[in-house]
Amino acid sequence: MSNKDLRSFLKEAEAHGELARIKEHLDPKFQASAVLAKLEKEERYPACLFENVGDGAYPVVSNLFASRKRLALALGCEEPELNAVYREREDKRIEPVMVPDGPVQEVVLTGDDIDLTKFPILTHNALDAGPYVTCGASVTKDPDTGIRNIGVYRHQLHGKNKLGIHMSEASHVNYIYGKYEAQGKDMPIAITIGHHPAFYLGCLSFVPVGVDEYGVAGALMGAPLELVKCKTCDLEVPADAEIVLEGYVSATERQMEAPFGEFTTMYGGPHMYHVVTVTAITMRKMPIYLDCFSGHLDHQLLGGTGRLSVIYKTVRMACPTVKDVFMAPSGCCRMSCYVSIHKRHEGEAKNVIGAVLASDPFIKYVVVVDDDVNIFSDSAVILAIATRHHPEQDAFMIKNAKGHPLDPTAYNGYVVTKVGIDATKPLKDFPETVEVPGTDEVDLDRLLGGM
Ligand SMILES: Cc1cc2nc3c(=O)[nH]c(=O)nc-3n(C[C@H](O)[C@H](O)[C@H](O)COP(=O)(O)O)c2cc1C
Ligand SMILES: [Mn+2]
Structure with a gap:
């Protein structure tokens, strides 16, 4: 009970x-x-x-x-x-x-x-x-x-x-x-x-x-x-x-x-x-x-939260090392989807994009990032696009796909263009991200006196 x-x-x-x-x-x-x-x-x-x-x-x-x-x-x-x-x-x-x-x-x-x-x-x-x-x-x-x-x-x-x-x-x-x-x-x-x-x-x-x-x-x-x-x-x-x-x-x-x-x-x-x-x-x-x-x-979070579960489970078939998925409020919790993965193979992120689009017909933009990127932060995802994404190789479009009839850009009822963005860095030969040693151990309450 x-x-x-x-x-x-x-x-x-x-x-x-x-x-x-x-x-x-x-x-x-x-x-x-x-x-x-x-x-x-x-x-x-x-x-x-x-x-x-x-x-x-x-x-x-x-x-x-x-x-x-x-x-x-x-x-x-x-x-x-x-x-x-x-x-x-x-x-x-x-x-x-x-x-x-x-x-x-x-x-x-x-x-x-x-x-x-x-x-x-x-x-x-x-x-x-x-x-x-x-x-x-x-x-x-x-x-x-x-x-x-x-x-x-x-x-x-x-x-x-x-x-x-x-x-x-x-x-x-x-x-x-x-x-x-x-x-x-x-x-x-x-x-x-x-x-x-x-x-x-x-x-x-x-x-x-x-x-x-x-x-x-x-x-x-x-x-x-x-x-x-x-x-x-x-x-x-x-x-x-x-x-x-x-x-x-x-x-x-x-x-x-x-x-x-x-x-x-x-x-x-x-x-x-x-x-x-x-x-x-x-x-x-x-x-x-x-x-x-x-x-x-x-409205957006109530309807969007449960959908994340099916998207994750579908992505997991394409990529067992998926960390999490999120449809951010900036995409009304339906139209854009961020996925973080621990990339093991080149090309893997593209397959992940395919899995996301197959799992939920409402999604229009998919962005795949590495697992050090916080997908619950739009700016962290946009930073990954700005710094790790090579549009010519790592972006693709699917024209004339079925989307959501409420998408204001849809024509013939449901038809939209879908975009996949692979913003994962190459597995080799890519600069390290800056990091400050000891950050996690800092006790701010003690040092700043509760400020
Ligand atoms: C606040 C809110 C309002 C909704 N309004 C509608 C609606 O008017 N018509 C509709 O088909 N789905 C609407 N949805 C989405 C459905 O509730 C959702 O897709 C649900 O999973 C449908 O269940 P079903 O496929 O088992 O019928 C709404 C969702 C929320 C959160
Ligand atoms: Mn049902």
Whole structure:
């Protein structure tokens, strides 16, 4: 049994100085997100607990995922170990268990009592089409296999019991929905809003279709996820969540949705997208509403962190001495990927680039560096490019490759150019990097008197 939920994590985050409480009254339209945007301008990324948003009925948490330090705290490790811990646990899935009831069903609202407008759903960016539910982990079931699938999809608020849903062609939910649609059937869905960040990191693992992400969530939380049966559909949701929206995605209904601030930091344009009809709201008596600051670091790191694990595992097939991989916020945690390797053979870095591009279709730039370069620092990677990279021999382009439809440079829907940069130094005849003997042994606290 896990005792981890959103509340337990907020306490932990506060004890570690990672939580800011904002007591002032704020409008859910732009005012809460303006606080997050101002913090971002100052390169400060605390998790924020807004205690008085809109009519003040429910507190709002946002920016929970906006720092790798906090993600490491969620997994109970230090920041430098975050990727390795994620990779290790992802492979040791812990299957969820059913329990008869749980806090998330303390309140059950159905029929005319359903009113999504009572939640403090934020509108983040100037041109967003309206308020969006941005931190819902949605469970659906493959109608052929009965296997669950979980992912986070954004939902524009369309009405008291109506939400939009955007199921991109790359998401498993799109494939699953296609099966219901082909039979003219609505797809049952249940959207979990508010749980421990390790739950979300597990739900966003980049595992293949047919793998129940709740098992990865359990592994990241260190104990089986406890599930309860939904009240109005044949699905299961975490007993310790804050809020669950049960319902279905109609086989036929579509509504205009977006523009919306995407992970690229730009807007995605409006489309006719699918619609969720909510058949029940279940929640705690005093639920906390969890938001994810879309188009910003919160969104980028939440979605990007799990992907690093699959990239690393694929690269390891090409290069057993890979040290780590990172998709930096400067590439919106999706479009550029840095890899550090202990190079043993000339040419190895080029094969690594191939492996990276094969593992994640969204990546556009791959930079491979030696293992003495800190891939978590853009400037260290750029220094390696400036000093160790010979563009004529060590850069290549793949034209007309499939990228991400949200890439503003994409044409014909998805088509982009991909670039590989080998910034590893040659194995022989290359100058040494400067180094000062004894650096690691210096005790700055003692010498500088705590300055
Ligand atoms: C905050 C956030 C919002 C997201 N919104 C969407 C979305 O609207 N549509 C989508 O297809 N994927 C979206 N994603 C990405 C998916 O959640 C992610 O690719 C997930 O692994 C998909 O799961 P699936 O392939 O099992 O369906 C979002 C991710 C995050 C972190
Ligand atoms: Mn999936």
